Amino acid sequence: MEKDADGFYTPAAAAPAAPTDETKEKEPVKEVEKGGEKEGEGEQDPETDLIQSTFDVEVTLADQQADPNSPLFSVKTFEELGLHPDLLKGVYAMGFSKPSKIQERALPLLLADPPQNLIGQSQSGTGKTAAFVLTMLTRVDFSKNKTQALCLAPSRELARQIMSVVVAMGRFTSVQTEYAIKDHLPKGASRITAHVVVGTPGTMTDLIRRRVLDVSEVKVFVLDEADNMLDSDGLGEQTLRVKNMLPRSHPVQIVLFSATFPDHVRSFANNFAPKANKIELQKNEISVDNIRQFYLDCKSEEHKYEVLVSIYTLLTIGQSIIFCQHRHTADRISQRMSAEGHKVASLHGAKDASERDAIIDRFREGREKVLITTNVIARGIDIMQVNMVVNYDLPLLNERDNWGNKDDAHPDIETYIHRIGRTGRFGRKGISVNFVHDKRTWEQMQEIEKATGKHIVRVETDDMDAMEETLKKHLK
Numbered sequence: 145m146e147k148d149a150d151g152f153y154t155p156a157a158a159a160p161a162a163p164t165d166e167t168k169e170k171e172p173v174k175e176v177e178k179g180g181e182k183e184g185e186g187e188q189d190p191e192t193d194l195i196q197s198t199f200d201v202e203v204t205l206a207d208q209q210a211d212p213n214s215p216l217f218s219v220k221t222f223e224e225l226g227l228h229p230d231l232l233k234g235v236y237a238m239g240f241s242k243p244s245k246i247q248e249r250a251l252p253l254l255l256a257d258p259p260q261n262l263i264g265q266s267q268s269g270t271g272k273t274a275a276f277v278l279t280m281l282t283r284v285d286f287s288k289n290k291t292q293a294l295c296l297a298p299s300r301e302l303a304r305q306i307m308s309v310v311v312a313m314g315r316f317t318s319v320q321t322e323y324a325i326k327d328h329l330p331k332g333a334s335r336i337t338a339h340v341v342v343g344t345p346g347t348m349t350d351l352i353r354r355r356v357l358d359v360s361e362v363k364v365f366v367l368d369e370a371d372n373m374l375d376s377d378g379l380g381e382q383t384l385r386v387k388n389m390l391p392r393s394h395p396v397q398i399v400l401f402s403a404t405f406p407d408h409v410r411s412f413a414n415n416f417a418p419k420a421n422k423i424e425l426q427k428n429e430i431s432v433d434n435i436r437q438f439y440l441d442c443k444s445e446e447h448k449y450e451v452l453v454s455i456y457t458l459l460t461i462g463q464s465i466i467f468c469q470h471r472h473t474a475d476r477i478s479q480r481m482s483a484e485g486h487k488v489a490s491l492h493g494a495k496d497a498s499e500r501d502a503i504i505d506r507f508r509e510g511r512e513k514v515l516i517t518t519n520v521i522a523r524g525i526d527i528m529q530v531n532m533v534v535n536y537d538l539p540l541l542n543e544r545d546n547w548g549n550k551d552d553a554h555p556d557i558e559t560y561i562h563r564i565g566r567t568g569r570f571g572r573k574g575i576s577v578n579f580v581h582d583k584r585t586w587e588q589m590q591e592i593e594k595a596t597g598k599h600i601v602r603v604e605t606d607d608m609d610a611m612e613e614t615l616k617k618h619l620k
């Protein structure tokens with residue numbers, strides 16, 4: 145499968161035949177991640193440096209997919225999962241040779257008739273998108289010009305990425321697609337008849353309300369990043385509004401996927417998707433081992449900035465994402481780094497739609513190597529060449545406001561897991577680097593360590609050579 149200049153999946157010239165080297169071990173399934181790399185890199189955007197390591201990475205992925213302890217492992221082939229031949233061709237054209245564990249387990253449940261709801265959990269970067277995209281494409285009757293599948297995601301960037309997978313997997317079908325994201329449809333557009341509509345909840349609600357989008361024939365409703373989409377502090381209300389507008393004349397299959405389902409969302413998820421089949425991870429399985437986690441002990445906010453800059457001066461990093469808690473921090477760091485000659489871009493929710501699209505597309509293409517951002521792209525974004533995630537600010541809940549009124553800030557564990565999951569995609573290796581600069585942030589980091597059950601290794605910041613050596617070793 146090829147990705148276009150924007151790094152999105154595009155149809156290749158011809159669908160390759162099914163791979164022949166399927167591995168069929170029957171060992172029991174235990175979901176723990178192992179390190180490794182992703183296959184098919186040689187088919188990526190020819191303008192990026194990804195192309196260099198084609199042979200090695202394919203071998204490593206095959207190893208992982210044959211390892212029963214890996215979430216990439218499965219005993220089945222895509223043929224055995226009950227996919228329509230046109231979709232099977234789409235899957236192989238993307239360069240997928242074997243299902244991952246979540247695909248193997250979820251697809252038979254998702255495709256069964258009569259349709260059943262599903263709540264599916266699997267670690268970041270393990271292929272949940274393909275599972276729900278194949279479900280939507282299986283449920284659509286392409287002979288009808290009616291919207292039959294809706295998918296909601298928390299950001300326009302993720303909605304656009306999901307759509308690229310719908311188009312790629314559906315390239316041998318006659319699927320028609322449309323976005324429900326801000327500023328996408330031309331003003332005055334009167335009717336959407338696309339089979340599959342992907343978007344964000346606010347715009348989706350608006351289109352349904354204005355009767356631009358007719359949902360009377362919708363059969364499947366997918367929430368990606370479902371815990372975030374259902375959280376009452378997040379998008380819960382808007383998502384519920386969309387659900388309440390769906391038809392009651394026939395059952396609608398509800399499909400929820402995420403890498404995280406915190407307890408406070410689980411019961412709401414159970415009500416939202418009643419009688420759902422469930423695929424759940426144990427708490428200690430959620431965060432992956434192929435992402436090595438570090439923390440940098442800094443002396444002050446200003447020292448954080450100095451250390452950040454020295455990382456980029458000392459190390460050769462493929463691509464990286466720097467997460468800040470606030471938009472103004474992202475802008476400030478990006479301005480300072482740019483002024484000092486570093487090539488960086490910043491992306492956050494205050495930028496307008498077309499600017500956001502252009503920035504993420506440039507980053508996908510590899511034209512920007514460093515993206516400074518907020519939680520807006522903490523979830524779902526899949527850019528395989530990202531090998532480092534920096535938590536310049538740890539993700540927090542209940543933060544202090546500008547007047548310092550709230551004082552019960554605590555780490556946002558779910559967001560942390562999603563942020564670091566922007567690296568280490570589909571078995572690749574990656575590092576995450578957390579900045580700690582006082583007792584409070586150190587305690588927050590400890591809390592994260594405890595909650596995720598994964599050791600976060602201290603890295604010296606007053607010995608630059610040692611810092612370089614430690615990080616370099618794991619960036620290889």
Ligand SMILES: Nc1ncnc2c1ncn2[C@@H]1O[C@H](COP(=O)(O)OP(=O)(O)OP(=O)(O)O)[C@@H](O)[C@H]1O
Pocket residue numbers: 183239240241242243244247266267268269270271272273274402403523524525526528565569570
């Ligand atoms: N069976 C497969 N074989 C090879 N590559 C795959 C397979 N399934 C998915 N991938 C690739 O793995 C990467 C991660 O997949 P995806 O984005 O669906 O992960 P995810 O589980 O949704 O992650 P997140 O929780 O971060 O949203 C993508 O680049 C995708 O193309």
